[in-house]
Amino acid sequence: MCGRYASSRRPEDLAGVFEIEKWEPEETLEPDYNVAPTKEVYAVLDRPLKDADSPRPVRQLRKLKWGLVPSWAKTPEGAARMINARAETVHEKPSYRRAFAARRCILPADGYFEWVTGKEERELETEGKKKRPRKQPYFVLPADGSVFAMAGLYEFWRDGTLPEDHPGAWWVTCSVITTEAETSPLAVAPAEGPHSLAEIHPRMPLMLTPDRWDAWLDPARTDPEALRELLAPPPAGLMRAYPVSTAVSNVRNNGPELLEELAAPEEGTLF
Numbered sequence: 001m002c003g004r005y006a007s008s009r010r011p012e013d014l015a016g017v018f019e020i021e022k023w024e025p026e027e028t029l030e031p032d033y034n035v036a037p038t039k040e041v042y043a044v045l046d047r048p049l050k051d052a053d054s055p056r057p058v059r060q061l062r063k064l065k066w067g068l069v070p071s072w073a074k075t076p077e078g079a080a081r082m083i084n085a086r087a088e089t090v091h092e093k094p095s096y097r098r099a100f101a102a103r104r105c106i107l108p109a110d111g112y113f114e115w116v117t118g119k120e121e122r123e124l125e126t127e128g129k130k131k132r133p134r135k136q137p138y139f140v141l142p143a144d145g146s147v148f149a150m151a152g153l154y155e156f157w158r159d160g161t162l163p164e165d166h167p168g169a170w171w172v173t174c175s176v177i178t179t180e181a182e183t184s185p186l187a188v189a190p191a192e193g194p195h196s197l198a199e200i201h202p203r204m205p206l207m208l209t210p211d212r213w214d215a216w217l218d219p220a221r222t223d224p225e226a227l228r229e230l231l232a233p234p235p236a237g238l239m240r241a242y243p244v245s246t247a248v249s250n251v252r253n254n255g256p257e258l259l260e261e262l263a264a265p266e267e268g269t270l271f
Contacts, residue, residue: 002176002205005112023061040248045105046217055121066173069157086229087179091224099153107152111141114201136265143240151177151206179206188240
């Protein structure tokens with residue numbers, strides 16, 4: 001799954017990486033080292049500009065809220081639970097299938113966080129001796145330091161309780177697509193701990209390699225079966241993972257120190 005990630009790159013840098021044609025300075029976000037559900041995040045998408053003379057899709061960097069609200073939803077409640085869409089079923093689930101066919105985006109990140117419960121504590125939990133095991137967070141990122149381009153969906157939702165011209169009348173929300181975690185060895189693994197992403201968690205965000213970006217963002221591509229081919233996992237051996245401080249487990253903590261690599265998992269959280 002993807003329940004927390006880091007996004008610290010400047011809009012100017014993302015514009016260069018993704019060949020952005022349009023972004024609004026007023027939508028600039030501060031670096032966020034602990035992105036949690038319902039926060040505003042950057043999204044790359046191809047869409048015609050509003051009130052433009054040409055219907056040509058324009059590559060944009062937009063500010064969206066993480067936690068998808070389907071267009072048909074009566075209320076936005078539940079958005080925090082719709083932060084992930086499974087690659088295996090995204091084409092058929094009522095909450096996602098329309099967006100999958102027409103509103104796909106890329107959610108740029110530095111990497112994502114995932115938590116592993118220590119072996120001894122997992123055994124205690126299995127035996128029913130401990131209900132809240134201490135978990136060790138790991139930061140997962142491209143081994144070459146490139147942008148982690150997560151496949152995503154976005155959707156528009158109209159708040160019927162507000163007038164059309166109200167700034168909050170329209171919500172634009174998004175979800176991260178996840179897939180089965182890689183079982184192959186990490187490109188760079190910690191000295192002690194997991195040696196594959198699957199050993200950290202059975203799911204992972206679907207990373208899109210640059211050769212798929214244009215096809216994924218193209219709104220003219222609407223055939224679900226053809227689009228499903230783009231959901232294939234990336235080549236193995238592109239990722240690294242390392243333990244970080246358990247401070248990231250508290251959403252109120254936010255700073256570059258959350259990405260600092262620990263020499264070993266914290267005491268009580270050994271893999």
